[in-house]
Amino acid sequence: MTVRRLARRGLLAAGVAAVLLAAALPAIVDHMGVAPRTLAPYIEKRTSGHNPLIVGSGRRVAAILTTLDRGPAGVAPPRLALNVGAQPRAAGQDGGGIQVATPDALRAALKEAAPGDVITLAPGTYRFQGKGIGIARAGRADARIVVRAAQPGTVHIELETLEGFVVDAPYWRFENLDIRGVCPADDDCEHAFHVIGGGHHFESVNNTIRDFNAHIKINGHDGRYPDDGLIDHTTLAATHVRATTKPVTPIDLVTASGWTVRANVITDFVKRDGNEVSYGAFAKGGGKNNVFERNVVWCEQTLRGQPGQRIGLSLGGGGTGREFCRDGRCITEQDGSVVRANLIVGCSDVGIYLNGAAASKVVDNTLVDTSGIDVRYPTSSAVVDGNLVDGPIRARDGGIVHLGDNRATPLWRAYVGSHPVRSLFRAPETGDFSWRGAPPLRDEMDSEGRPADARDLCGKPRAAAAVYGAFARFTDCLPAS
Known part of the structure; x- marks a missing residue:
């Protein structure tokens, strides 16, 4: 030859x-x-x-x-005016009740509150230093105790305290408040609300909460668990990177069950120190039947390009030590919980992460500029259906995924700069999620994981032949003019 x-x-x-x-x-x-x-x-x-x-x-x-x-680094998008998150309109009860105008008067009213009381703060700024604000008086299911501003944007609570409101009693509702952590060191502003033990049926409605490590922290105490809470139309954000080694997670839910986290905006939760890992919200510690629905989670909206890992929503988080788990074992971190109709954007890691989360449902979410959905470890199992994912859907380390009809993107395409799901939107990098062309329609919608009256991100009823993802038309999420 x-x-x-x-x-x-x-x-x-x-x-x-x-x-x-x-x-x-x-x-x-x-x-x-x-x-x-x-x-x-x-x-x-x-x-x-x-x-x-x-x-x-x-x-x-x-x-x-x-x-x-x-994509190329650009100018940070503006804060979006949406019909999720805190709204400019008043919510809840009008007029009457107990009127307070100073921090001391508020402390006194909280200490003496009785079922059915409505404590209304006069417009102004209320600054608290040193000791947190204890909540120990119980409301009733038919007579909640309400703490509120008559109009959103008129009452500003500044907390220079490790914890703000420590809620250890049931049936309390906080609404229309603007709450900000003002500690010189981020380690010293942990929580605006710490809901513990006896604080079941807690409600945060139409509040704006900024500059804490874990804005709303929920956990058991002395063998009691604050179940069945609600966080609704609340905006949770940060104006700067958190210089702390402590957990940075605006909604940090551990051991409690039956919570609904709905129609909130969660942005800019960046942890500078320690492991540099942060979450928008998680539920872990052996609870069950928690629901994250119709939220906008933008991991890096104004605080962009920082080192570390930002994860959108999680069932299981980074795991829980056995001694802190509801059953003392944490065979599963979550059981029967749901992640539904959320828009998750701009995360340096996955948008949805399941860790030890059994019998989960991940349905009708839209993920843009994240590395997708991860279902991890043998104790995790999930129905994953109807999602629109700018990235892959993966089962890792023995996780079990029951795949329905999703539209996702193989991981390899990111290595060549190809993003077909992202390209469906007009200008997602600036917050414009209106469709560039026709919306991606499903042939039919499986009912599993969706209530009979299921609504999309914008609050519209789900159609029988639904669009993939969290919403049919993003313009429905814009406030009425």
Whole structure:
């Protein structure tokens, strides 16, 4: 055999090998399960501390991967005016009740409150320092105790306290308040509300809460559990990166069951120190039947490009120590909980994460600029149906996924800058989620995981032949003019 013939065969073999490798690469990338946005910081970290050429190369590769996955860095989008989150209109009861105008008068009214009392704060700023505000008087199912502003935006509560309202009694409702943490050190502003033990049937409605590590913290105490709470039309945000090693999770729900977290806006929860991992909201610790529905979670809306991992919504979070679990074992972190009709945007990690979450339902969510949905570990099982995902849906480490009809994107496409789901929207990077063309319609909608009166993100009833994801028309989420 001549040298020329051998060379031709060698070239042919090399060509075949290249074609086979190119064909296999997408499957290899999807099997590895590492998104470009996750690989980029790893490469940058591994190449740091070497000679300038290696450091510079690592930074360039990381920048390319991030841009392919997340798009070019741009101007932070404006705060969206939507019909979810805190609203400018008043909610709840009108007029009457107990009028207070100073911090001391509010403390006194809370201490003496009786079922059915409505405590209305006069317009102004109320600053609290040092000791938290204890809530120990019980309301009743037919006579809640309400703490409120008559009009949203008129009452500003400034907390320079480790905890704000510590609720250890049932049937309390807080509404129309603007609450902000003003501690010089972020470690010293943990919670605006800490709902513990006896604080079942707590309600936060139409509040704006800013600059805490875990704005609303819920957990058991002394063998009692604050079940059946409601967080509704509440805006939870931060104006700066949290300089703390403590958990950064605006809604931090541990051990409690039966909570509804609905129609809230959760943004900019960035943890600077420690493990740099933060969540928009999670439920964990052995609770069950919790529902996250119709929320907008924008992990990095104004605080963009920071190191660390931001995860949108989670059943199971990062796990719970056995001694803190409801059953003392945490065989599962959650049982029978639901993530439904949420819009989750701009996360440096996955948009929805299930960890030890059994019999879960993840339905009708829209995820844009995240690394998708992860169902992880053998104790996690989920019906995943009707979701519109700019990224993959994955079962990891033994997790069980019962896939329905979803529209998702294979992971490998992020490595070539291809985002077909993201391209369905007009300008998602600026908060315009109206359809670029015709909306992506499903043939039919399975009823599993959806109540008979199911509504989308914008509050509209679900159609029989529904659009994939959280909403049919984003303009329905805009407030009426």
